[in-house]
Amino acid sequence: MNLFTHVNATTIAEATAATAKAGTAPIAGGSDLLTYLRTMCSPNAPTNLVNLKTVVPSMAYIKEEGGFLKVGALTTLTAIANDSTTLAKYTALAQAALSVASPELRNQGTIGGNICQKPRCQYFRFDNDDFKCLRKDPAGTCFALTGVNTYHSVFGPLNGCVAALPSDIAPVLVAMNANIVTTVKTWKAADFFVVPNVADARREQINALAAGEIVTEIQIPTPATGSKSAYMKWSFRKSIDFPLVSAAVLTTVAGGSVTAASIVLGAVYGQPRVATGAQTALVGQAINATSATAAGTAAATGTTVLPTPGGTNSNSYKVQIIKVMVQKAVLATA
Amino acid sequence: MDTLNVVGNPAIHDQHSNLILLGKMDYACDRLPGRKLYSAFKSSSIAHGAVKSIDPAAALALPGVKAVITYKDCPVWSPNIFQWGQEVAGVVAIDAGTAARAALLIKVTYDVSKPVIDPDESMKPGASSVGVIQGKNTLIANYLTRGGGGEAGMAKADVTLETVQPWSTTYQHNTLETHSAVAEWAGDQVKVWCSSQSAFNGKWEVAAALNLPINHVHFFTHGTGCAHGDKNSSPFAVVAAVMSKAVGGQAVQVALTRRDNMLFNTRQFSVRSAIKLGAKKDGTFTGIDAEFWGDVGRNPMAPVDNAHFGLRTTYTCPDADFKVTRVVTNTPQRGFWRCVNDPPGAFNYDIAIDKLADKLGMDPFALRMKNLRAPDAPDQDPPNRVWGGNGVGLCFDKVYTSSGYQSKWHKPGTRVLADGRLHGIAITGHLDSHGYIVGSTRGALVTITADGKCLVNVGGGRGSEGGLTSCCIITAEALGMPPEDVVCGDWGNTDVALDGGMQAGSTFTASAGGAFYNAALDARAKLFAAAVNHSPFFSLKVTPDQLEAKNGFVYLKSDPSQRLSYKQVMAGTPPIAGYGTGWNATLRSRSVGGVAQGSVCNANGSAAACAELAVDTETGQVEILGYWNAVDTGRTIFKQGAIKEMLSxxxxxxxxxxxxxxxxxxPSGACISTQFNESMVPTAMDMKGERFNVYDLESDDAAGPYGAHGMGEPCVTNYSAIICAIFNATGKWVDPEKGACTPNKVLKALGKA
Structure with missing residues (x-):
């Protein structure tokens, strides 16, 4: 395991000051960060950790306030999945939280951590930094581009990397037009999940947070009357896995027709991918098998299957699964 | 079959499971806390070549580092690199983190050779050499011709099938505890605690590697964290002993990381085949021509030789050829595993049988039954032995009736469930190459103590559920004692037990059990000899042959009211030791079915499974709706253990x-699925335990103690039932692409990916 110091922050200001120092990172549930450190997979690993769980006032809460569902960054995924308000009105978020990993990891993992996890790629995560991938070293290579890429992007590389977004929460936040509040600013979710270029020191991130910037709260606008949301996740196993394809859908229906649709794909590209074609296909239609299938088909347009050695274990299946997940998620909002 | 009191009693628990459940089982790494050093490996970053230089200076300079050893110091390491991640050096330090960080600082340079990762490439003429076999990459393991050979059989056929099967999956089963060992020297004696399946194998291995007198090695194994063959060998015990020696004898712990475990350890073979089957129109086999290739990684001696065993022995066919070839690659070594070579072999030949059934327009189960060999028929190949007990027919019958197969089977791709998914069902089964008996080298010592109870020390390790308890059950039965009066004092301890052999190959219960059976009979005879000196037997002038024992009492056969408890007999009697060895595998221990005791036979386990499943054609996902697993145990010794083995x-x-x-x-040859989340162990949501149905069936094997033979491996072999059921559902064969039939590959077979 990488060697690191660990200090408990008592205030968010203290945490902010501490994490602004080079080689320092905040730690919440630690379910991703500690495995990253244990495997010594990166030369960029922090050497100092600042514990956010000890910050007062606590950042673990869920409340409706001012037209938003406000979720503290340290709220556990279990708490979100079990919250009655979230389940009833922000269904996709509760479903996404419930879909993460296993009960033990959901008890430990937080919503803030889920949107700040590191990329998930066998080369990036390989123990002892044996593969110098470009997310760790700008002089490196994307080994997955022509290597093992079964789990990876079907919409091409992002800044040269084909790893797919591993977060279940991220596509929901984009679909629901969430705000992500940090110690520096309030981000729109769509802007937050912009992966820095590999030349940037933040190249290992799946978001655009600046050094020392800490997520404190998630704000999700209360959906309009007639709105429903759903999150569908697909992976090889029925639990524990990271998503291989996911779809977050928010629809608003009036007079039997969709007046607004937000459809965002996860795990098929390096960041949440807004399926604009699918949204267009759905608006003005009643939600039924025909419109849902059309939305699914539209969501899967523009895909690019990655080359594979010997033609085995391709990621081509994702194209089919996008269609099905979008279709199912749309129908779930009927 | 004999009526028995203790054997098969469903109320008997594993004697040590409470230790595991309460967290009290001692594993190798639990030993010597506070006074041991830790270690980590430097492994190769190339898949093929040779070490040119190793510079440990930076590692040695790291505070806390005590020593660095290299292949020059360790007899189980080599400068010649045959796989990515091979061990070339190791660090000993004050804690595991320091050792791991120091290992990264060791600088190694290599002469690099071209690696061969793909077995198909390795087999091609002119392929680069893998480097482990002189001048070639393949080694014929065996070639067997029966009758006029496969070609003659095809000439007699009405219908022939010729199929080239794809490579089956290869994987490491990733035990919960990785390989681990703690070694400590005291003068010229070394103590090693190790997560080994075989304490005595470990003892010999350490002694041989370090050129030590055998009595200078003291080897102990208690908890193994599960072991299915890959812990039969104990190279890391040797490494721990070398490391300990390097730091003046202080205790050193070697515990593989998950990465190292995945890179170094043996795993299941990938097997492909070219199979021709010939049959009459009614399905009667006329000929088999089956050639198997096993990717053995860097281990040219890997035991893939029996890939054809089930096809060769389960069905009758007069003319046949069977051939197995080992193919080496620059990948981790294949080797002992839970049911080594039978599952991938069955994957190949069961698909071929189902393809022939499809061509014949037959139900594949009916085709199997048409050709199933009679249980009392001898092996068709030399030396043409009969089986001590052949229960494969029992197993087929059981899964057929209990699953309701008759009303559920349909032609491939023709039944749609109410939810739109496709329904599939299939049965496969086989006589297994495991379950044999290697008892002649097994020894057992039992002691009837002054309190009238029995102490046994079992020489074998605790590789999996039940082997130790089985030995106690056999002892109790043979002694006529209640099971709770037979206690296991220690196990896997080479200082206090006789060699119990390995707990592998599904051999332990029958092999070590035979030794305990004989030891118990020896002790019982001595007990009877002592009993006749006690009243009432003394006053009645009873001789030992007039006595019997049951439920903890010695009694007069002709008048059971005349009896003494074991405790009464042992009052004033010195402890009684009974000694026994197991018997040879090929000799019948009893006369069964009119065949004489002492005549030669085979002793093998067998099993059949039925899989019923649903395939979602939109997502490729397969849901197991029901799974029936029937296993011929010969005789079930430890009922609870047998059930758990079958469920697992x-x-x-x-x-x-x-x-x-x-x-x-x-390109690199690295196995990159090294982390636990990539091992894809199915979760409770992927396999619902309430849908498992398991049956232990008893063929009363004439070779084993009380009719037992091994069953731990036959019960894992028939995964082909799932593959065939997917075909029954979809009408398509899924190419597993050297892996499992994951949803992406199912979609590919369906033309949707």
Whole structure:
């Protein structure tokens, strides 16, 4: 395991000051960060950790306030999945939280951590930094581009990397037009999940947070009357896995027709991918098998299957699964 | 079959499971806390070549580092590199983190050779040499011709099938505790605690590697964290002993990381085949021509030789050829595993049988039954032995009736469930190459103590559920004692027990059990000799042959009211030691079915499984709706253990069929599926235990103690039932692409990916 110091922050200001120092990172549930450190997979690993769980006032809460569902960054995924308000009105978020990993990891993992996890790629995560991938070293290579890429992007590389977004929460936040509040600013979710270029020191991130910037709260606008949301996740196993394809859908229906649709794909590209074609296909239609299938088909347009050695274990299946997940998620909002 | 009191009693628990459940089982790494050093490995970053230089200076300079050893110091390491991640050096330090960080600082340079990762490439003429066999990459393991050979059989056929099967999955089963060992020297004696399946194998291994007198090695194994063959050998015990020696004898712990475990350890073979089957129109086999290739990684001696065993022995066919070839690659070594070579072999030949059935327009189960060999028929191949007990027919019958197969089977791709998914069902089964008996080298010592109870020390390790308890059950039965009066004092301890052999190959219960059976009979005879000196037997002038024992009492056969408890007999009698060895595998221990005791026979386990499943054609996902696993135990000694073995067999078959598979980066040769989340062990949501149905069936094997033979491996073999059921559902064969039939590959077979 990488060697690191660990200090408990008592205030968010203290945490902010501490994490602004080079080689320092905040730690919440630690379910991703500690495995990253244990495997010594990166030369960029922090050497100092600042514990956010000890910050007062606590950042673990869920409340409706001012037209938003406000979720503290340290709220556990279990708490979100079990919250009655979230389940009833922000269904996709509760479903996404419930879909993460296993009960033990959901008890430990937080919503803030889920949107700040590191990329998930066998080369990036390989123990002892044996593969110098470009997310760790700008002089490196994307080994997955022509290597093992079964789990990876079907919409091409992002800044040269084909790893797919591993977060279940991220596509929901984009679909629901969430705000992500940090110690520096309030981000729109769509802007937050912009992966820095590999030349940037933040190249290992799946978001655009600046050094020392800490997520404190998630704000999700209360959906309009007639709105429903759903999150569908697909992976090889029925639990524990990271998503291989996911779809977050928010629809608003009036007079039997969709007046607004937000459809965002996860795990098929390096960041949440807004399926604009699918949204267009759905608006003005009643939600039924025909419109849902059309939305699914539209969501899967523009895909690019990655080359594979010997033609085995391709990621081509994702194209089919996008269609099905979008279709199912749309129908779930009927 | 004999009526028995203790054997098969469903109320008997594993004697040590409470230790595991309460967290009190002692594993190797639990030993010597506070006074041991820790270690980590430097492994190769190339898949093929040779070490040119190793510079440990930076590692040695790191505070806390005590020593660095290299291949020059360690007899189980080599400068010649045959796989990515091979061990070339190791660090000993004050803690595991320091050792791991120091290992990264060791600088190694190599002469690099071209690696061969793909077995198909390795087999091609002119392929680069893998480097482990002189001048070639393949080694014929065996070639067997029966009758006029396969070609003659095809000439007699009405219908022939010729099929080339794809490579089956290869994977490491990733035990919960990785390989681990703690070694400590005292003068010229070394103590080693190790997560080994075989304490005595470990003892010999350490002694041989370090050129030590055998009595200078003291080897102990208690908890193994599960072991299915890959802990039969104990190279890391040797490494720990070398490391300890390097730091003046202070205790050193070697515990593989998950990465190292996945890179170094043996795993299941990947097997492909070219199979021709010939049959009459009614399905009667006329000929088999089956050639198997096993990717053995860097281990040219890997035991893939019996890939054809089930096809060769389960069905009658007069003319046949069977051939197995080992193919080496620059990948981790294949080797002992839970049911080594039978599952991938069955994957190949069961698909071929189902393809022939499809061509004949037959129900594949009916085709199997048409050709199933009679249980009392001898092996068709030399030396043409009969089986001591052949229960494969019992197993087929059981899964057929209990699953309701007759009303559920349909032509491939023709039944749609109410939810739109496709329904599939299939049965496969086989006589297994495991379950044999290697008892002649097994020894057992039992002691009837002053309190009238029995102490046994079992020489074998605790590789899996039940072997130790089985030995106690056999002892109790043979002694006529209540099971709670037979206690296991210690196990896997080479200082206090006789060699119990390995707990592997499904051999332990029958092999070590035979030794305990004989030891118990020896002790019982001595007990009877002592009993006749006690009243009432003394006053009645009873001789030992007039006595019997049951439920903790010695009694007069002709008048059971005349009896003494064991405790009464032992009052004033010195402890009684009974000694026994197991018997040879090929000799019948009893006369069964009119065949004489002492005549030669085979002793093998067998099993059959039925898988019923649903395939979602939109997502490729397969849901197991029901799984029936019937296993011929010969005689079930430890009922609870047998049930758990069979249930775990269901899990392993689902794992192997639908989830498991190593993933290699071809250019580097690195196995990159090293982390636990990539091992794809199915979860409770992927396999619902309430859908498992397991049956222990008893063929009363004439070779084993009380009719037992091994069953731990036969019960994991028939994962082919799942593959065939997917075909029954979809009408398409899924190419597992050296892995499992994951949903992406099902979609590919359906033309949707």
């Amino acid at each position: 067999g269901c899990e392993l078959m689902i794992h192997q069929a639908l989830f498991a598979g190593d993933v290699y980066d071809i």
